[in-house]
Amino acid sequence: MCKSLKILFLIFLFLTFLSNFSCAQNRIDLNKATAEELESLPGIGPKIAKNIIEYREKFGPFKSVKELLEVKGIGPKKLKRLKKYLKVGEDASILEIPKDEVLEIYYYRDEKGIIHYTHFPETVPEKYKSSLKRMK
16 A cells, blocks of 8 residues: 555656646747737736737837846736746847947047957057067
């Protein structure tokens, strides 16, 4: 009797682990989810799904699941319930800077001579050679 209880308990633990593993693998990516996918989550109806998508379109990709707290209709309790079903894709952390801003930074650095050279002096462009310091 005792041995069969242990076996049943181990089976229960295994199935619990398996369901948690499966759930973690099939999380919904907040940055790619459609309204229908969001509505399939507990506590998310059409209105909150719409709020999530509007927030994403206005402020860009979510950096973390916790950022959902900024969405109207989602509080700490609802977030706690949703966390296990959601993820934020890896590409969300990529810094997206518009091309014109990148060029503005480049030209500013070029104009001010804010460039660090760690190579041999002969590889430094002529206009920056006067600012080089010799290492002894």
